Amino acid sequence: MRIALEDLHVALAGRTVVAGVHLVAEKGEIAGLVGPNGSGKSSLLRTVYRHLAPRAGRVLLDGRDLVGYSPAESARHVAALPQERGGDFELTVGQVVELGRLPYQRAFAARSAADRAAVTAALARVGLLEHAHRPFAQLSGGERQRALLARALAQEPDVLVLDEPTNHLDVRHQVELLALLRAQGRTTLVALHDLNAAASVCDRLHVLHAGALVASGPPREVLTPELLATVFGVRAAVVDHPLTGDPLIAFDHRGPADRDPDPDPGPARGAAAVER
Known part of the structure; x- marks a missing residue:
């Protein structure tokens, strides 16, 4: 869509x-x-x-x-x-994920086979299937995040x-x-x-x-380095990721984007160095 x-x-x-x-x-x-x-x-x-x-x-x-x-x-x-x-x-983790099925259910109707299958599949996708009966409140922050993602997927x-x-x-x-x-x-x-x-x-x-x-x-x-400086206020170089080829942003953590350049910057220091 x-x-x-x-x-x-x-x-x-x-x-x-x-x-x-x-x-x-x-x-x-x-x-x-x-x-x-x-x-x-x-x-x-x-x-x-x-x-x-x-x-x-x-x-x-x-x-x-x-x-x-x-x-x-x-x-x-x-x-x-x-x-x-x-x-x-x-609620348990499974019950939280079941909330994602509410848009498909009529009032007071029992869970359907499609509901149960969607919940099981969503829990499996986020790696929480074995935690379905645990109280949601006992999960770590990361586990809660994954459970709530499973609720969205169950929709x-x-x-x-x-x-x-x-x-x-x-x-x-x-x-x-x-x-x-x-x-x-x-x-x-x-x-x-x-x-x-x-x-x-x-x-x-x-x-x-x-x-x-x-x-x-x-x-x-x-x-681009120009956009990163203008919008985010940082100096950075954009290079190719050595494993995937995706753009990889190397940030200069030594100062803001608008700092004055060094009087004698010398040779570029690795991927984070960019021309001013």
Whole structure:
């Protein structure tokens, strides 16, 4: 399912936080949202999964305005893993994941075979099948993140909306989660702070800065040293990853992007050195 945002404006407490954004994620594409804190990424995603209503503009699913869907209908098409996780659930892991099946169930109806199969498959995908009967509140932060991702997968949506899904995950589970997203083949909108992860997993990147869209395109075209300096305020070189060939950002951790160059910088020091 193709998703498109047309001239999207979002306001919080009377202040515009997203202004005039146009972006597209084609069917089966992973589209990443990157930008500094406060750039509007989370607010934009909340409009897609209907936690916020846009002040202006439209969210279109295959050309149909999202406001024309009933809540249950939109939940069958769009599933979200937001940053706001809520408090502890007094439920087991399996029961949390079963919540993803609510859009398909009639009131007071028993779980169907399709519901049980979807829950089992989702738990298996995130490596938590053996933890189905554990209390959710006893999970580690990373395990909770994976359980909530399983809940979204159990919805069997056409579109996944993920806000910082690698938070609380160790390196191994970050790699596994990003590989899982690639394997899903679902249209995905994902906000990521890790620019190297975004460059590796995303087909297209959309860069937000102060609520405006400032760049869109394939990661190699978008993640330039000039953009990294302007938007993120860092000096960096963009090189080829030695294992995958993806763009790899080598940050200069010795100073900000606008520092004065050394009077006599000497030869370049590794991949992090760039010309001023």
